[in-house]
Amino acid sequence: MIKNEEGMILAKNTLSEEEVEHFFALWFRLLTYVNNVFRVDNELKNLVLMENCEQTKRYPIIDKLWENDEILEQFMKENPYHLSQDDLSIIEGWKKHVTGDFVLCEHKEEYSVVFGNENHLYAFVGLWTPLDKFSKKSTPPCLFQSTLIPFKGKIIYVSVLNVYPSSFKFWYRPFLKLAYYFLKKKIRLETILI
Numbered sequence: 001m002i003k004n005e006e007g008m009i010l011a012k013n014t015l016s017e018e019e020v021e022h023f024f025a026l027w028f029r030l031l032t033y034v035n036n037v038f039r040v041d042n043e044l045k046n047l048v049l050m051e052n053c054e055q056t057k058r059y060p061i062i063d064k065l066w067e068n069d070e071i072l073e074q075f076m077k078e079n080p081y082h083l084s085q086d087d088l089s090i091i092e093g094w095k096k097h098v099t100g101d102f103v104l105c106e107h108k109e110e111y112s113v114v115f116g117n118e119n120h121l122y123a124f125v126g127l128w129t130p131l132d133k134f135s136k137k138s139t140p141p142c143l144f145q146s147t148l149i150p151f152k153g154k155i156i157y158v159s160v161l162n163v164y165p166s167s168f169k170f171w172y173r174p175f176l177k178l179a180y181y182f183l184k185k186k187i188r189l190e191t192i193l194i
Contacts (some may be wrong), residue, residue, distance in 0.1 A: 012110045014126045015156065023127065023151055024051075026091060027158070029081045030072075031058060034065045037074070047081075062159050066099050066147055090151065098122070099147040099159070104140045111191075116148070123191045124148055124155040155191065 015023065032050045035041055040061045044050050050058070065071060072095050076088050083091075102114040102122070111123040147159040 013108070013112065014128055015151070015154070017128075019152060020128050023156070026083070026087055029083070030075055030091060031061050031065065033075050033078075033080055034068075034071055035061045037071065038064050038068075040064050062147075066097065066159065069095060093150040097147050097149045101143060101145050102148075104142045104144060106140050111154075114144075114148075120190050122148055122155055124157055127156060127158075 014020075028047060028050045032044070032047050035044050035050070038061075041057060044053055044057065044061070072091060076092060079088065098117055098120075100117045102116040105113045105115055105121070107113075108123075111125050114122050114124065116122055146157045148155050148157055150156075
């Protein structure tokens, strides 16, 4: 069991508090830059406004980010926030993002497993909430839509995590569990995005 200074129990299948802070420091800078380049929302002109706005206001900006792969390269080249080389390397890794529909196969102690694009199994962690605690709808197997990105040797989900309600009929669930059983034997579990 892992605890922080306040005695709050932290899950193994999430980022640490320091990692969450580091992620959001980079993420909000990138989103502010994307918003300023594409003028998605004129109210969110600076970093402070981006950090403190409603999450739903960021959704169109996040969509614009994943629609334009070249914006990551442009951000790194300009480096408007004077980020370190290590931080720029983390953001460069986000070029390897995987966006799409995923089937949540199983929750493990250290990660959740999803079946995704191009017959890949991915092991990923939540930012501060494990996926199994995210929603009652996130009971395997279920279908959801999101974007997976690498972060410090792990895969995390970002963007909007849309869990489709009643993804699979009750009679279809045993078939999916059986399919996952065979997939585990044939497909390597991706723990990093290459």
